[in-house]
Amino acid sequence: MAPTPNPRVIYKAVPKEYPIPGEHLVYESDSASIDLDNVDLHGGALVRTVYISLDPYLRGTLRDPSVQSYRAANPLGKPMKSRTISKVIRSEDPDFKSGDYVLSLSSDWSLHAVLTKANGLSKLQKPTNASLSTYAGVLGMPGLTAFLSLRAFGRLKAGETLFVSTAAGVVGSVVAQLAKLAGLKVIGSTGDDSKVEWLKEELKLDVAFNYKTTKVADVLREHGPIDIYYDNVGGETLDVAFQHINKFGRVILCGFASEYNKGDRPSYGIKNLSSQTISKTLSINGFVISDITDKEGLDAFEKEYRPLVEKGQIKYQETRYQGLEKTPEAFLAMFKGQNFGKTVVVVSDE
Ligand SMILES: NC(=O)c1ccc[n+]([C@@H]2O[C@H](COP(=O)([O-])OP(=O)(O)OC[C@H]3O[C@@H](n4cnc5c(N)ncnc54)[C@H](OP(=O)(O)O)[C@@H]3O)[C@@H](O)[C@H]2O)c1
Known part of the structure; x- marks a missing residue:
């Protein structure tokens, strides 16, 4: 198959105050392309992004890289990154197969991506009585x-x-x-x-x-x-x-x-x-x-907390934005309090 456009959102300029769509974060529909059949997987997986998780801490990655912080700055001129939930298209990693849903701790804001375990990749099971997107929010x-x-x-x-x-x-x-x-x-x-x-x-x-x-x-x-x-x-x-x-x-x-x-x-x-x-x-x-995350805490989260969510005893709200092009707008809205609960961008269908 010939290369196809790979739409993405680029971090263009360091915001002084609010991150303005089109100025600091810019959606580009066709500045990059990807050959879905032949792109090198580097031992990882080719994925299609389904949900992008928007979190307030990401604002801190939009800074001058010379300013030190506990989290690395997003490189200027490169795609913005955050947690994503994606569907595997093809894989060289035996832990992931075509059709699996995966969580990445750091993936480009793009339609397609090649991810390896270095991106903090893990396989997701569909939660009971909840959308996969809850892995970005109440179950994430x-x-x-x-x-x-x-x-x-x-x-x-x-x-x-x-x-x-x-x-x-x-x-x-x-x-x-x-x-x-x-x-x-x-x-x-x-x-x-x-x-x-x-x-x-x-x-x-x-x-x-x-x-x-x-x-x-x-x-x-x-x-x-x-x-x-x-x-x-x-x-x-x-x-x-x-x-x-x-x-x-x-x-x-x-x-x-x-x-x-x-x-x-x-x-x-x-x-x-x-x-x-x-x-x-x-x-x-x-x-x-x-x-403060350790094995004991994660076990308790699974045993004590997850059932509360799956049985509806913990309630939650989610604000969804449809389409990768909406990501900069959604990001700004979160800092203006225009979101209600978790902010996710739906990039493609599950
Ligand atoms: N320490 C950690 O490891 C850690 C991990 C995760 C999250 N956090 C922090 O936890 C907090 C909540 O995170 P979340 O994921 O649940 O996000 P969230 O509720 O979606 O955060 C966005 C909300 O913050 C409020 N807000 C925005 N600007 C504000 C302002 N200037 N003054 C007061 N409130 C403002 C708004 O709510 P209102 O409409 O109510 O104003 C907005 O809807 C954030 O501060 C985040 O950075 C920390």
Whole structure:
């Protein structure tokens, strides 16, 4: 077969603030081609991308490569990369055969790709009562993040109160539901009234509010104090949480979405850190999920957590964008809070 176009999304320029479609991330329909019958597989597999997972941490890979971080910068002028779920077309690796679905931890935003185990390739089984795309969300890295970080740092006790920000996102909503299942009172914040409604009506949070229209301090004054703050946003919300947390409280630092697209504007300076941490004997834990993932944790995730999702006891939302060309737009929308739950791009049919 003659080479066919291989559409892709290229990382063209370092964004100062928000990543703008067509400027920083550019869809190209025919700048690359691939010979599906003859392309060299290097011992791996030729795949067709089905889902692209969009995650907030990817914003950190859009930086000047000279700036050090725990995760490598995406090279400029090259396709953007993230976790993907794909279907194998042909394979030289005995672990994968044509028709298998695979998860890659790092794959180009392109229609086709050649992947090897160096891309963190693993075979996927279709989950019970759920779409394959849940391996990007509630059954994937974000679900694992919520489950393992609560297990490592939460010390959940029935009757205590947990506050979680970005409560309608994948990580936040799983944290909220696991805490409810453990008998805690749960307060959740989000930036949209329809998400507030879902948190109250479907997830049965004790308190849910829109941080854009209601002050965090007012809610925590009325419904706190809290024992655990699960932080997905950083900034002022974190500062306020310190003031309303009980003695021996736990603060779990998972993300700082309020700072991701600030560019050269100064970070929010936390004022209550030292005074509150010392006087209240607080435990504060930041973490990167890969650093707290081990075999025991993965086994517990499969045994204790997966059935909760498959039986519908953990609920979730997903925002789907149809077509690879929508990826830059979907990526920006996630940072504007226009997604609801997991953001995935459907590149091709399962
Ligand atoms: N530490 C780790 O290893 C680890 C692993 C996975 C994820 N994380 C972090 O966990 C957090 C949630 O991840 P997720 O996958 O569940 O993503 P997500 O909920 O899809 O994240 C996007 C959401 O973040 C909120 N947001 C965006 N900009 C914001 C801003 N300026 N201020 C406040 N909120 C803002 C919006 O929700 P609202 O509409 O509610 O504002 C938006 O819908 C992220 O911060 C992520 O970086 C950390």
